[in-house]
Amino acid sequence: MERAFNQLGQLVHAKDAHKYGAIYTCPCCGANVFKAEGIVQSAHFRHERGQGSEQCELYVKSLTSSFNPNDYSTMLNRPFITFESSSMDWKLFITFPYLTPSQAAECDLHNLHFKIKCNEMNSFISSAQLWPNSNENKLQIIPKEGYSFSFERKDHQDCYYKLGLNWPEYIRGFKNNVYLFQLVNNKFCMMEPRELSINDTFYMMSRERIKFPNEIHVETLNKKYGWFAYKLQLPSLLTDELIRWFQQFGYHLKPPYYYLDILKPSTFGRKNNAFLIEDRECIIQISFRDFTQQIYHLVHIQPDYTSKEYRLSDSYFKITLNKEGFHTFYIKNHEGKMLHLYFGEKITTYFPIEYDSRITIDNQKLTLFKEKKIRKSRSINVLKDSLFPYWIKEKNKFPKKLDNISNDSHQFIEKIFIPGIWTFHFSSDGNDSPYEINWNNILLAYMQLEQSKSYWISNAQYANFKSLLKNIDNKVLQSKLAYYLNLYRNQVPMIVKKLIEKIT
Numbered sequence: 001m002e003r004a005f006n007q008l009g010q011l012v013h014a015k016d017a018h019k020y021g022a023i024y025t026c027p028c029c030g031a032n033v034f035k036a037e038g039i040v041q042s043a044h045f046r047h048e049r050g051q052g053s054e055q056c057e058l059y060v061k062s063l064t065s066s067f068n069p070n071d072y073s074t075m076l077n078r079p080f081i082t083f084e085s086s087s088m089d090w091k092l093f094i095t096f097p098y099l100t101p102s103q104a105a106e107c108d109l110h111n112l113h114f115k116i117k118c119n120e121m122n123s124f125i126s127s128a129q130l131w132p133n134s135n136e137n138k139l140q141i142i143p144k145e146g147y148s149f150s151f152e153r154k155d156h157q158d159c160y161y162k163l164g165l166n167w168p169e170y171i172r173g174f175k176n177n178v179y180l181f182q183l184v185n186n187k188f189c190m191m192e193p194r195e196l197s198i199n200d201t202f203y204m205m206s207r208e209r210i211k212f213p214n215e216i217h218v219e220t221l222n223k224k225y226g227w228f229a230y231k232l233q234l235p236s237l238l239t240d241e242l243i244r245w246f247q248q249f250g251y252h253l254k255p256p257y258y259y260l261d262i263l264k265p266s267t268f269g270r271k272n273n274a275f276l277i278e279d280r281e282c283i284i285q286i287s288f289r290d291f292t293q294q295i296y297h298l299v300h301i302q303p304d305y306t307s308k309e310y311r312l313s314d315s316y317f318k319i320t321l322n323k324e325g326f327h328t329f330y331i332k333n334h335e336g337k338m339l340h341l342y343f344g345e346k347i348t349t350y351f352p353i354e355y356d357s358r359i360t361i362d363n364q365k366l367t368l369f370k371e372k373k374i375r376k377s378r379s380i381n382v383l384k385d386s387l388f389p390y391w392i393k394e395k396n397k398f399p400k401k402l403d404n405i406s407n408d409s410h411q412f413i414e415k416i417f418i419p420g421i422w423t424f425h426f427s428s429d430g431n432d433s434p435y436e437i438n439w440n441n442i443l444l445a446y447m448q449l450e451q452s453k454s455y456w457i458s459n460a461q462y463a464n465f466k467s468l469l470k471n472i473d474n475k476v477l478q479s480k481l482a483y484y485l486n487l488y489r490n491q492v493p494m495i496v497k498k499l500i501e502k503i504t
Contacts, residue, residue: 031171193250197335258336
């Protein structure tokens with residue numbers, strides 16, 4: 001086979017591998033492989049005698065050059081280990097990827113099921129029939145160093161190949177001393193030590209008892225199989241001491257690189273660890289910690305574990321949820337605040353039609369469950385004796401709990417919200433803008449940009465100005481301006497520079 005994992009878990013090609021002094025493992029069966037090449041054959045990886053199978057070659061061929069075993073969508077496309085808790089007790093499972101109805105019918109026709117055995121003892125653990133319902137496609141396990149799959153009969157194996165599942169025969173188990181389990185699509189999935197950003201509830205397993213820093217909220221679970229288990233919640237502020245504490249276990253904890261927030265619908269409930277929404281039409285807001293990337297990739301994991309990837313450059317993303325169940329969104333190749341949604345049930349929590357928000361804008365009180373989008377104003381006042389806890393989102397910053405607000409900081413506010421209940425958005429673009437925009441003059445200025453003085457704007461200003469183009473009714477004018485904006489990007493005429501300074 002042409003590719004294998006190196007000691008860092010990276011997928012490398014045989015032509016780039018070292019023949020001596022390096023250890024490589026088969027992505028399918030987990031056995032050690034070595035580099036071989038000759039006069040006739042090109043460089044390739046080969047199993048030791050008696051190890052490996054035809055399935056190894058088929059599985060490795062199915063992996064693309066961009067395969068990343070640590071990517072969440074990749075992880076859910078093959079069997080993975082999950083953690084489930086009930087009160088103080090907990091269980092481990094190997095969860096199988098979702099089967100389509102046609103694949104499930106084929107499995108039922110051929111009576112296909114898998115058996116799992118522990119590599120080190122070669123003993124049978126359990127077996128299960130695979131069904132379309134992904135919640136049932138799991139096998140309970142105990143912590144072992146590795147798990148391998150086998151078939152009860154030859155016709156089962158033939159059916160497996162016919163379905164084209166291409167799952168690995170081996171899953172790496174519990175070889176380290178500490179493991180974290182992070183929420184992805186309503187399942188807490190085992191994570192290998194790596195760079196990560198965690199600001200939600202997660203689970204930790206350890207071979208030894210752990211003494212946690214005071215700022216971490218810890219719930220100790222029962223000790224089982226020689227392992228300690230904990231339910232943890234990190235504070236909103238990640239201190240240097242907390243980061244160094246995680247490094248001792250091999251996890252490089254960093255502040256979130258990005259933050260995903262649901263902009264529409266404004267009202268939602270809760271289901272497990274996700275936002276419960278009734279409306280399938282959603283708008284997601286993407287914020288970055290340090291700067292806004294020009295191009296980034298948003299990954300959407302759907303309830304059946306299939307995923308879609310969107311190439312974006314805007315701070316807002318509109319999507320229609322076509323499948324009922326849990327949905328997870330995250331930015332590819334970066335760690336940050338993921339977004340978990342659940343679509344498919346009625347929200348059972350009802351609120352009064354009108355309720356005093358205790359927020360005053362220019363001496364006018366805002367009403368909960370009524371106003372949503374508020375034009376930027378000169379005076380904002382929030383009373384402390386509110387029934388609900390308010391949070392504030394300022395420009396280019398992450399949301400934080402609102403202690404008090406002074407009038408000199410109002411120009412940076414993007415929204416004030418009650419998590420899970422209501423959001424007030426402060427807008428200065430689109431039809432709510434107090435400024436009249438003459439798009440014909442702006443187009444003329446762009447056409448004369450080569451002969452006149454130009455100015456530079458930031459990436460955030462560029463993204464804000466680009467979003468204004470969506471409000472132009474004349475589609476011909478809109479397309480022409482979009483052309484010049486993409487051509488000159490951060491280089492703009494004076495009229496655009498002044499406009500951006502006014503609205504931001």
